[in-house]
Amino acid sequence: MSHRPHFVNGLKCRLCGKMHGQQALNFCPDDFGPLEVDYDYEAMKGHVTRDSLLAGPASMWRYAPLLPLSGPATVGKHVGYTPLVRAERLGKALGLKNLYVKNDAVNHPTLSFKDRVVAVALSKAVELGFKTVGCASTGNLAGSVAANASAAGLEAYILIPDNLEQGKVLGATVYGAKVVACTGNYDQVNRLCSQIAFQFGWGFVNVNLRPFYAEGSKTMGFEIAEQLGWRAPDAVVVPMAGGSLIGKIHKAFKELETLGLLEEPVQTRMFGAQATGCNPIANAVKTSANKIKPVRNPDTIAKSLAIGDPADGYFASQLIRNTGGWSEDVNDDEIVEGMRLLAETEGIWAETAGGVTVAVTRKMVEQGHLKPDDRVVMAITGNGLKTQEALIDRIARPQVIRPTLEDFKTLLESTANAASPAAGEILAGAGV
Numbered sequence: 011m012s013h014r015p016h017f018v019n020g021l022k023c024r025l026c027g028k029m030h031g032q033q034a035l036n037f038c039p040d041d042f043g044p045l046e047v048d049y050d051y052e053a054m055k056g057h058v059t060r061d062s063l064l065a066g067p068a069s070m071w072r073y074a075p076l077l078p079l080s081g082p083a084t085v086g087k088h089v090g091y092t093p094l095v096r097a098e099r100l101g102k103a104l105g106l107k108n109l110y111v112k113n114d115a116v117n118h119p120t121l122s123f124k125d126r127v128v129a130v131a132l133s134k135a136v137e138l139g140f141k142t143v144g145c146a147s148t149g150n151l152a153g154s155v156a157a158n159a160s161a162a163g164l165e166a167y168i169l170i171p172d173n174l175e176q177g178k179v180l181g182a183t184v185y186g187a188k189v190v191a192c193t194g195n196y197d198q199v200n201r202l203c204s205q206i207a208f209q210f211g212w213g214f215v216n217v218n219l220r221p222f223y224a225e226g227s228k229t230m231g232f233e234i235a236e237q238l239g240w241r242a243p244d245a246v247v248v249p250m251a252g253g254s255l256i257g258k259i260h261k262a263f264k265e266l267e268t269l270g271l272l273e274e275p276v277q278t279r280m281f282g283a284q285a286t287g288c289n290p291i292a293n294a295v296k297t298s299a300n301k302i303k304p305v306r307n308p309d310t311i312a313k314s315l316a317i318g319d320p321a322d323g324y325f326a327s328q329l330i331r332n333t334g335g336w337s338e339d340v341n342d343d344e345i346v347e348g349m350r351l352l353a354e355t356e357g358i359w360a361e362t363a364g365g366v367t368v369a370v371t372r373k374m375v376e377q378g379h380l381k382p383d384d385r386v387v388m389a390i391t392g393n394g395l396k397t398q399e400a401l402i403d404r405i406a407r408p409q410v411i412r413p414t415l416e417d418f419k420t421l422l423e424s425t426a427n428a429a430s431p432a433a434g435e436i437l438a439g440a441g442v
């Protein structure tokens with residue numbers, strides 16, 4: 011597996027620009043600004059080419075030279091390289107002629123884009139000598155850290171709010187990780203994790219390992235550009251929680267452009283999708299606010315996006331504005347409708363965050379931010395099997411018959427008369 015340790019300059023403060031060495035640290039000791047991995051793109055030129063990338067494995071690691079590892083990846087070796095689906099039927103329903111779905115609902119091993127960030131963070135944790143790792147999570151990260159840590163023989167502490175979906179909780183505990191559910195919301199859990207990471211000297215992927223972790227999200231952007239024939243799309247719609255993924259997808263396009271690997275200059279407008287019950291970043295964009303106003307009590311079925319005080323919210327809102335994009339939020343009914351539409355048109359069952367993305371894309375078309383001819387990519391980041399609670403009382407149950415032809419014929423007649431809702435149809439007004 012290819013790697014180029016000398017391409018990383020170190021960790022750079024996003025506020026003052028001061029450089030720091032590669033270590034488990036997420037903030038600048040001088041001004042508490044967030045740290046980001048800084049690369050030597052000049053040194054990459056000539057070494058990182060389309061051919062060298064295409065010669066890599068059919069996983070996110072074909073982009074290893076643009077990731078912050080000093081050696082070969084040791085965790086999450088099969089993550090990424092998910093399908094980019096041409097979504098003609100969904101596009102027709104939404105009024106978009108060139109719509110694509112980047113389908114991380116089928117990512118390996120835990121069915122969300124979080125496997126990308128975890129693969130980088132835990133590989134780095136191993137490099138830095140950590141034996142115990144952990145995370146604060148709204149659900150998907152929990153499962154990914156638990157699974158990837160168990161496969162790597164690392165001890166894992168996973169802290170989550172105590173109101174998460176069964177699928178997310180089981181999907182973490184099954185791997186033998188120590189899962190701790192805390193009363194309170196994600197922001198409180200996250201604060202506790204900062205204390206734990208520094209008190210015990212453990213590697214928490216989205217706390218002290220965050221600069222490395224966040225870089226993993228770039229691979230979604232690299233793959234999108236490669237799959238579009240080395241072109242950045244006109245627009246990407248991305249679900250936002252902490253606000254990191256949206257920035258990293260755009261950073262990926264810009265890095266490929268810097269290396270001269272794209273057919274055209276990057277002019278991608280970035281669109282951020284949130285739930286109305288937790289919309290701090292969308293709200294800042296819509297009100298042209300320069301500060302993120304935290305949402306104290308998030309209340310939405312899109313629990314994976316329920317981060318009231320997003321770590322990268324400011325940068326996400328600036329990026330959305332600077333690229334000519336926009337942000338919106340959608341309510342629970344719209345989220346369910348979005349999940350159903352994606353499933354019924356493309357055969358892709360996304361989790362609630364996917365419903366948010368589809369429903370916000372629809373709003374962007376209605377508001378004129380997305381034009382019919384735009385080449386649009388929707389980031390579908392998690393799998394519907396993990397958020398069954400969101401649908402269970404809103405989708406018609408199968409009709410029960412005796413196993414006889416007579417009963418089946420009667421059933422056909424009754425559905426032809428439309429007396430009862432067809433399977434898959436949403437029961438009007440059913441609560442969640």
Ligand SMILES: Cc1ncc(COP(=O)(O)O)c(C=O)c1O
Nearest residue numbers: 150251252253254255314391392
């Ligand atoms: C399914 C899903 N989509 C999107 C996101 C948003 O990612 P970010 O926190 O980088 O904005 C998350 C975060 O937990 C998630 O679980």
